[in-house]
Amino acid sequence: MSPRTPGADLPEHPDRLWSAAEPKSSYDVVIVGGGGHGLATAYYLAKNHGITNVAVLERGWLAGGNMARNTTIIRSNYLWDESAGIYEHALKLWEGLEEELDYPLLFSQRGVLNLAHSLQDVRDSVRRVHANNLNGVDAEWLDPEQVKQVCPIVNISPDVRYPVLGATFQPRAGIAKHDHVAWGLARAAAALGVEFIEHCEVTGLQVRDGRVTGVETTRGTIAAGRVALCAAGHTSVVAATAGIDLPIQSHPLQALVSELLEPVHPTVVMSNAVHVYVSQAHKGELVMGAGIDAANSYRQRGAFHIIERQMAAALELFPVFARAHVLRTWGGVVDVSPDASPIVGLTPVENLYLNCGWGTGGFKATPGVGWCFAHTVANDEPHPLNAPFSLDRFTTGALVDEHGAAAVAH
Amino acid sequence: MAERRSPAAAFAGRFETASASGALRLAELPFLTQLNVRVDPASLAADEVAGVLGAPLPTEPGTAVRSGELTVAWLGPDEWLVIAPEGFRYELLRKAVADGRGSVVDVSAQRTTLLVAGPRARDVLAHGCALDLHPSVFGPGRCAQTTLARTQVVLLPQQDGFLVLVRSSFAAYLAAWLLDAATEHLL
Amino acid sequence: MRRENGGRIDRGTTLRFTFDGSEYTGHPGDTLASALLANGVRQVATSVKLGRPRGIVSAGGEEPSAVVQIEAPFPEPMLPATTVELYEGLVASSLPGQGRLATEPDPARYDAVHAHCDVLVVGAGPAGLAAARAAAGTGARVILADERSEPGGSLLGTHETITESEPDDVLGPQEVMPGAEWAAATTALLDGLPEVRVLRRTTVIGYYDDNYVVAVERRTNHLGAAAPADVARERVWRIRAKRVVLATGAHERSIAFAGNDLPGVMLAGSARAYANRYGVLPGERAVVFTANDSAYAAAFDLADAGAEIAAIVDVRPAPGAACAAGARERGIEVLTGHVVTAAQGDGQLSSVLAGRLRPEAEAAVGERELAADLLLVSGGWNPVVHLFSQAGGTLRYDEALGTIVPVACRQAVEAAGAAKGVFTLTGCLADGAEAGHRALEAALGTAVSERYTPPRATTETPTAPGTAFWLVPATDYGAHFVDPQRDVTVADVLRATGAGLRSVEHIKRYTTAGTAHDQGKTSGLLTTAIVAHALGASVGELGSTTFRAPYAPVSFAALAGRDRGSLHDPVRVTALHEWHVANGALFENVGQWKRPWYYPREGEDMEAAVLRECAAARQGVAAMDASTLGKIDVIGPDAAELLDRLYTNLMSSLAVGAIRYGVMCRPDGMVFDDGTVIRLAEDHFLVTTTTGNAAAVLDWMEEWLQTEWPTLRVHCTSVTEQWATVALVGPGSREVLAGLAPDLAVSAADFPFMTWREAEIAGLPARVCRISFSGELAYEINVTSWDGLRLWTAIMDTGLVTPYGTETMHVLRAEKGYPIVGQDTDGTVTPQDLGMAWVVSKKKPDFVGKRSFARADTARADRKQLVGLLPEDPGFLLPEGAHLVAGAELPEPPVPTLGHVTSSYRSAALGRTFALALVSGGQGRAGARLYAPVGGVLVPVTVTSHVLYDPEGARRDG
């Protein structure tokens, strides 16, 4: 009989989290969406700006959308200065968040490898490393042997279809436990007076004379001094009720998890070229993200062939995963903008603020965007870090295009 | 001077070995003439084309007609693939669609033709083709452009199997894939 | 302990296996679980958090406890011992909650297959067999999938008997036969039908949109080391079914009481299956704890097989009459209105405490201690509604049945038998036949008069309605397990509700209930019921959580299938590929293509080889396989108009016989692709694209043609592989060409730059284009791809020509400042940024992308523009991707970047290193000194024009 494995269980949650609230008739700020961004915004509104008469409205259960469905990768090694700014701000906050919230977030800075599989991948990766270094983001370029030192189970054989030619490595990057993050933020915000109203779907924004005055919900009308949208994939639907069109499209993004396994994978590996990202979470389960479905959809489920392709790619990289088992697959709905960067800031409607378009980057930005968005809402003015992510960049053409080089074309 | 070479030529030996048991027949049918014909099916030019081919252009999607040694397969509402023996002369076809009435493009070397036949042909293709290949729905007289394994193909069911038309650059991949898919069916 | 006889095992054959280092034996037909029980092994796992001993709870895939590690013949983590068929040489070990992966690659083969059917029946128990039989009657295409090695489902584990309602020409007269025999006979009948496929050992794991159903067949695992290597170990079935009948049965559930996780506590129906199917008595003296009649049948079967039944503890005031009679007959004591308050024992069950259930009391108190080594529990049966839910079906809690049942689904599916809450055998047979017939008619779209009359049960398991009973009240809930695999107790659930949580989803996450290997198959509803209890709500109010694929764990390798290794993604090769391989080329992946990267000679590294290849191209003659470039035949009266709209420059003015370079932009004004346009005739063009964008450009053209400009009379056809293309480059290329094409007038006057000729080259019909991507005199020779190798061989046979690869091509073009789309552009670069304002027509009123050049951002003077860079140290090679800054010292971050190096090479022609870069306002910075931070050093570089070699173009005519 083998002994039980230490570390195979998680630290206990606290005995007290938050209490469900009944909606009041009015709040200073109503936040639409009780996911990570909504909770972080509420928390920083209360903590940084002293605004505590705040309700977070959630159509389902708190943090039950993408917050409960993502693969929890945290990194800040983005290409453009604008992106690096806000993600690095988030990463610095992550580094102190566990202590600040007094909650075991299981934030584990185990590093993230972004693999390169073609010569152009290598060029793009080295370019990103150099950009990161100028921005004070820790990043290095590793050759295949160094990749193997960081993650011994990666197959660096040159004989595979798309060999690993190297990787960028951000040592400070890592993962956290999503529920713990959400609940830590919720508990801290609740302690400051923020209210959480669950099963309360916003069906309309009330706008008078170009100014938002409240929200219509499945639990009645709620007046609001300011309204902050944090509804991720559903932002288009909510914003449309105030006549605001957004340049975002909602797509399913899938993820899956294996059974609990003895530790084999010490870091996080991402491979954009073959659409695989994988880490081994705290209990020992492999958590993998897959590609995004091409067609718009609000179904929280993706297509099966995407999982099959992802697995084929994953086994090319990690042959030892062959007999691991998929226990559960699921999908979230991500809101994708034309330049793969978020939209955070003011809207044409006064006192209505927008935070959407995070695509697959939402979780890692949680504290950073909460901080900046709270600033934006509190001051009716973008924080410098989210100023580049305004809606009008699509008019001027000043995009923050994180797609990078699309395809190698020579 | 070296001989001309077909895209799956290197697989001839392996195809022959795989065909030995009788469960499956794999072969490349190289150097067939293939013509991509575009014309408005309601036009006089289409009638002229039909006259040259000796058969009307099939207008029902997913069908193919035979006319002597020619096969005319529907590719789209104004697009057909004419498959003919090597060396087929198509000047008359060109003439039928001249003056902007349509086009005939020689794509003989664009794709090669693989024969997948024998009792296990359907089972082998089913490993990589999502179409229902059951003879009741996909028998002779049908055709389809679809995906086989990870490549696009034109499928033409025959009495005893299928013609698989594959882009030349994918031919080696598909040949290797077919041999792999056949593994169990040859045991 | 193995019974003397009985069971569907082959007692004549002995299989040896090892568990936790001890050797045991079993028989074909055993599972690892039944064999362990037969050998008296009770503890097979240790719990993950609390380290408690755990045993075997069930006899199927719903097993919440006995999850083991396979060690040999090949390591496989976390399999329920109840689903592992025993084979010779099996080595397994107990697990402390985490499985272990092999360190070696898995040698087994995995594959996938597509299948289509009129009716798919999932589950080959009584309802499923009846459904398949009914659906298969008229020759319809039917697939019957069942997860076990042998069809029959519950019939294999009972002594129920069946008789056909009508004489059957296959099954014979109306004999009364054991259910298992009926199942075997029906299966044999189905197996014999040409359009019916019975899939054994096949678990349907996912139900997706449009009746796309995914199943995994385990094909050789039960053979152990004897599994043939060439047979796929697991196969994914991708099934499109017109109709689906879900006859997935029901899972028995437990009751929360103290110590209910102790080895020896077992679901009642499972104990019955061990006795009947496997000939194993899981204990000698048993107590039964139930809230329904079905456990009585288990008690009776065990008693009849020789076990002692100490007592039946029934929470109800009275059991059904047949049960009461059966107990009386066998002298079994029935404690009605009682509950089990605790299972006790050291490492395994030794006694059971039972007491009266007093509704007024806060806790039930154990009043009698019953010695027992086996405790059978039945809290009721949960229809297996997972697939129905995955299909998008709605579920509801049925108060009368005390469980979740399927309601309705948009997809063409229905549940039948126990899966929809029908719990009598006769009922399941009838319901299955009905469902099968309905499915057949719906699939065929027509009424079918021929109809299978279902058989009926001649003996029935008693099924008087149970009571929904979940929790034995107690003062301490610390050992009332809800999800034993996650070590979740009732106390944990109460802690979660105490923390303020109200949603079952939150509570599951707080406690981790339902997240283990079994995904809560037996514990899910129990957890909900405990939450309801804690919140004072009804179970129905809380609803059911979402069921997600896969229904059962599925191996990564099965999902990956054959798309591994060289088949992972198609390798595209040109007609010349075999020559490149034979002549030592190293290859670069460009999209799916393998392109020769360079051709090292003995002792050469890449740098030496590329310098040599470059020198050959600049000083002699060199040739490259350019066949991968996309080629699109564009023909029709409006062909020129189409190209005018898609290219930034004018194409309609191109003369027949001439060639023009062109750039395509996206509507946002960013460069999308570039290439040459050849005018073959007034209405006929050949467009070339970059290798990587060939398909995208054709799609792009079709998209505009079909969706925006359907009135344009143009046809576009890909001819990429119709032609093999050889670039013949260098000052000596004219001479080589002339030698190969004696009839072609090759002088600069006869064959000017940017024109093409039809000619016979080396005896092959060819089209020769005088274009150059190197700045040298050069030709691109096109022959049909069948002739490609002959052409190439003829060129090489001249002995004058050096083959070169993509790396040399990159250097040559970079020396001339020609950008490569995707390397020197990244989707944020306009033609003007590339210094190619000349390629953007000012005459055309519009073309795709034009409007975007007037936006504020595209008009900025400080846009990043393509420039040349010369490192001040002519031997220093800048890394591609390095950034550029203005100052000689690096301030604290963030440091604004001025741009980055897109291409960087050693140039034989320039005798030094050089680079191309996108630099902010770069076109105005010529001569400026910038710095590239590289490895902690600021490397000074000078900005130059991006055209570094032969800027006047003197070499292009040779």
Place this chain on the structure above:
Amino acid sequence: MLLIPCPWCGPREEAEFHYGGQAHVAYPDDPSALSDEEWARYLFFRDNPKGRFAERWSHSAGCRRWFNAVRDTATNEIHAVYRVGEARPVTS
């Protein structure tokens, strides 16, 4: 894997198709006459409803024809397919 009914080839696997986003977004007659805002709307702004959505697909691995579909983005149910140039059918 959806089964998408190509108006020409009949039902085929989703993987054979290329998605083209919202249907009925015409290229402006005269882009130069548009304001930057109007041009940005054409370039980047597309409807994103939760519910029935008229969208474009191309049967790229089949007949290469573009067509339109009305699909419910909440359920993935396809209510209608129709050819380019045809008006969006009423699907209730």
